[in-house]
Amino acid sequence: MTLYILAAVLSAVLMGTIGAIAVYANVSAETVTFYRLFIGALLMAAFLFVTGQKHRIFTWPGSKVLVTGGFLAGFVVFYVMAMGYTSMANAIMLLYLAPVTASVAAHFFMGERLSGASAALIVVALFGFAMMLEFNFNLSGRGQEVLGLFYALCAMVCYAAFILTNRLIHERVHVLTRSGYQMLAGALCMLPLMPQQSESIGASQWGWLVAAGVVPGFLAIMLAVVALRVLPAATFGTLAYLEPITVVGLGWVLFGQSLSTLQLAGSVLIIASGVMQAAVSGHRDRIEGAKTEALAG
Template sequence: MRTHSSDLLLTAIAPVVWGSTYIVTTQFLPNFSPMTVAMLRALPAGLLLLAIVRQLPTGIWWRRIFVLGALNISIFLSMLFVAAYRLPGGVAATVAAVQPLFAVFLASALLASPLRPLSILAALVGIGGVALLVLTPRAGLDAVGVAAGLTAAASMAVGNILTRKWQPPVSLLTFTAWQLTAGGILLVPVVLIFAPTIPAPTVTNLFGLVWLGLIGAALTYVLWFRGIARLESAVVSPLLFISPLTAVLLGWMFLDQTLSPIQIAGIVFVIGSIWLSQRPAR
């Protein structure tokens, strides 16, 4: 139980940090394109870790790493930032909150994991809680932003399942370095085509990029992939509900946003969904 609890807490650090993505993106990188931010978040962090581990994939792992890099890094991050730039407040987090529900069915199909009704209930409760948190009367919806958020959720759900299915014969740090580097490389031609001009970074921009890259990518992906390898998908995926919870709390603390009674109820729902997801199967 102690090992499980420590694994759970370490894994939960990742979505807590990811919850800061929206406020950092909008406040520190307002003039950057979503694809540029995604590439600058992944590639430098991946190359830094690759320089540390000094090991490249071999054989079938070249193909697998680029598949995982596309799903977990390239598609997920680029679509996440498109949603963050186009959707107000934490609406992007609401759309991405369907990821745990995707993961429940994908784990059953790809990993032959039992389809637990409690896991489905936990995912639905979490989605409802996130909706109460961020879908305020002032929240607007952008079709492209919503589509991007759903794409990010689906991409990460598939990537997480395949990450658990394809356990690599290397250390966790090496595995993370490979995925971040591959995902960043795949984003380079996209940036060159759609956003060839990168603004000259200010000190504020550099702080945002360092936070998103070193802390929000290099550190958190190591912790996240560690959790995926050690814990069941139905246990790990609901932890993502912590991200919108963190985003709302950061907005309350630093952007003078207020928490209504409905939003407080949403917090209770999110915490309840995480608790439900951790209940042992009968």
């Protein structure tokens, strides 16, 4: 069990490196997104081929998987764009309101009713983000930051849509097939938007682009798949909140993006709300599973 927990921890930490990698790559958000997804898809195909699972490469995943790939590209590119105008902490904390948004949307449109505890935790998360903004909602003279928050909001909406549409994919589509095709579809969505600047990318920048495909692209996803084979979804969901902690930490250590006491408290509220939401969901799933077994018996 310890090894699977470690895999989940590493997955979250590696996923959180995309922001720093994008800054060091110093190319357009579209370029970073394309290479993260395209290289990740190639490595996934290579992994499946080497491990004797090439039939998964040639399995048609269905149109829903391709749609989720578009949402995947959307949340990555908007997130990278957001960091050009606001702090990494603001961008990742707004992005991590996506599970909240997905829960609300599922409540109204997918029949997944929110409990009182879940609704209260959503309010806590929103209050935490208000603390991240230091309760300063005056937009005057804050054009750059507002633009960054707008891009982060777009990333959050795409991430929430990615979460919801993934629930609609049939279980027959293996998770590795799904992940590979989602990355490939996302890369193809980015291809027409990429600036024609390949000739101007230097050797060190190519190194960072490859790192984007290997680290937060392929390795993070593979470790998540390994962890999810054993860990309950609630446990994995809790450990996933190490990603925003990683992003905030890297922003502080590498780029001097320190947080005020109020912002730090807001970050803690958002993360604590997400962790508790995962625990509540896991408890509810266990109760429903027990009821199903009782009825079947």
